[in-house]
Amino acid sequence: MSLPKPDEIQSILATDCGSTTTKAILIERRGAEYRLIVRGEAPTTVEAPFEDVTRGVLNAIMEVEELAGRKLLDGEKILSPQKGNEGVDLYISTSSAGGGLQMMVSGVVKSMTGESAQRAALGAGAIVMDVIASNDGRLPHEKIKRIRQLRPDMILLSGGIDGGTTSHVAEMAELLAAADPKARLGAGYELPVIYAGNKDARGIVEERLASKTALVITDNLRPVLERENLTPARDKIHDLFMEHVMAHAPGYKKLMTWSPVPIMPTPGAVGLIMETIARDEKINVIGVDIGGATTDVFSVFQGIFNRTVSANLGMSYSVSNVLAEAGLPNILRWVPFEISEPDLRNRIKNKMIRPTTIPQTLEELVIEQAIAREALRLAFEQHKMLAVGLKGVQQERTISDTFEQTGSGASLVRLDHLDLLVGSGGVLSHAPRRAQSALMMLDAFLPEHVTELAVDSIFMMPQLGVLSTVHPEAAKQVFEKDCLIRLGASVAPVGPCKDGVTALKASLEFQDGRKEEVSVPFGYLRLVEVPDGQTVKAMLRPDRGLDVGAGKGREREVTLRGGVVGVILDCRGRQPFVLPQDRTQRITKLAEWNEALDIYPVLARV
């Protein structure tokens, strides 16, 4: 299939090969715009007995054929270009099957080039297995042992600014050479190593690693201390992902010949979409994709993109790890009924060993969503720690900064500056009521001031991400019309207050001219119905100790966007957000909040 010109494309078939499920979507041009037509899915077939990813792709496409009532396949070949009601003009794919892209990165100073290298790898869609650095506190032989144990798909070696010292880079290259690492997939090929460090050390690195690894040299990712240059390293990671890793995964060689566009790692594609939204709308965005095994968090603040992956936080394979990391009390704090601890522990473990099961009772759903809150919270904590400004950079201070002592390396993620929070992944995309997704995101991320909430309708951001590389217009149209479900804006005053005191008064003016005065006491949630596609003008007047974005006690005039849930006035408190310690009081409070948003059908029974 050759790559057609964008204006010649009438139909697009896109697949995403996930670790458990392969999803296929069909997009067609209807009049002037592109729209999602149908979606099909089938189990991924990377593992035995099939060991060929294309089998699952064909099965998913067959489901699309059935649902759309049109022929797309001729045997095992995708019909292209479209002729009448048969075939498609473009086929594209993303993949995270077989554990995704697993990398090890190395830098000289852990918090400087080590962190930059980590950001480059994460931004390219990789799972970073370890960061090895000169100053990581491990002895040389311990580092060598670790490199040998890991068996990554690829290694990114960085270190030093251009023109700086070369001896530390040489040391890291020597450690790598001594470890003689082997690739995870396929015993018969050399491990790809990307060198993106001090350009003066290229010769030294080549001398030590060229004969032992498939060495690729690219521009320094930290050419000067004050600036990161991650794009060349990220691009090289994508190239090598295709050339080495994908080419050795079962069936991928065949899959690669089906599409004129390179197969992209799934998180890399989702990241592209997030960057596009932030750039086009000039806003700060946080996106989260909570899967069965991992949770990815993306953020774009002040135009800087960051992505982290929490490899062992998820809702099925990794559900037990959420319990291990968050601790039982943290999960139980979201459960609005009594449950015995041993029983809850056994239920979580049973989900881990039978990951494809789903909650049948309301009680089980509530527990699952309680776990999701903690998985999201922990993944976000990890994200905030990595999405930071460059460390080791001297900052120029003016007199006005004297009392604001933020050092270098402060988190870029500012909840008070967040404009849009997008959720994706089974537990958020497929929650029976959209208000459940909204409350899960509010509880886990605790957005401040005014933030809009949205979810990915059926998890198609990966496919749209890769589509945006060849047809940005089509990707944008489908994203806005069929992918993004706007839940509505949330207003959350920040600061301490006393329970029951009026925390927020809002004068609302709806599009139909209707006016309403709302006041919400501290500790309460209030839902205002504003349908999707409509906005409401609001004059927000917080209590004197609270801030809605204009300063403590200052009123703020904003236009709030509606959504399928509505506008949520969240006066439960921020900085701090506190749940009652007493079990009975806590359960009463949770029940009140759930009722305010009409979260569950018959919670009283639970």
Place this chain on the structure above:
Amino acid sequence: MAHSYTPGLKVARFTVLRRERKLPLAGDVLVKVGQKVEAETVVARTELPGNVQTVNAANILGVLPEDVPDCLVKPIGSALKKGEAFAESKSFFGLFKSKCAATVDSTLESISTVTGQAILREPPIPVEVDAYVDGTVVEVHAGQGVTVEMRGSFIQGIFGVGGETVGTLHVCVDGPGEVLTEAKIGEDVRGKVLVGGSHVSTKVLRVAIQKGARAVVVGGFDDHDLREFLGYDLGVAITGSEEKGITLVVTEGFGEIPMAGRTFELLKQCEGKKASVSGATQIRAGVLRPEIVVPQEIAAGADQDGAGHAGLELGSVIRVIREPFFGRLGKVVALPPELMALETEAKVRVLEVDFGNGSKTLLPRANVEMIES
């Protein structure tokens, strides 16, 4: 979706199994195709390159990194004993000598003229792979290992702890619903694979370890016991490398759950026979379940496995694998094609099950597993 149910665990009275036995690195294969092997037979052997130690020679000698090669008193590639000097430097007209010695028994692998580090390689570590099951070698993977074919009974568990072991099967309880208690573990369990009923606790497992049992196979185990047994909260179900002195295979799940009747009966029939047991579990990218393998010749055709994975159909026997009917067995009486709403309001594919009392219950298809033979 064609298969929105869990295929289920395998319990086969007679099957033909193949197990690949490979080395982590290239080495020597010690057996031939067609050769009969026992579980304990070593089939392949190799040596892993030894660990690496670094010595900052330039610092110790007080010279520049580029001068370290000139200080060597042993050539690269020399075998060194711990404490043996491999480089020396002289200073102050040769009056004071600095020596750089090996920190372990090793070979001098290289010297860096940039960092001044000496790389010392420790002696190789021998690695052997055994056959794991009694059977016949059917394939040799040159330099890597072999495939062994076994004929006999095969039972998969749902979750396990501990690696491969071999022992004689010994049933400790009278029925699948009975809890394995301390009193049921006699003094004659050394080297045996113990079969319990519905539950075992960590306390009882420790008694089994103390009396020399090799493995315990049981229906259910509690998570708080698992934490106590391992000493940590297990986050991701990747097990098999634990060294707890015993291998545990759980056949049904977490909690007190009677072992499936078929599983218990088959284990009982195999009592006294040699069993190979593995607790290795990996529920992610290439599902690996724990297993009990009992090599034995059974007349062909007698309950032979090989029915394949027929999908769910009317009359299929299923087991519920999630609350609220967790562990119950039933027969499929209807497979409505349309999506139906659950109590949670989620719309999913369902099936109707008769639990044997005549009343029909709707269940999500994702929450049942087929009882396979």
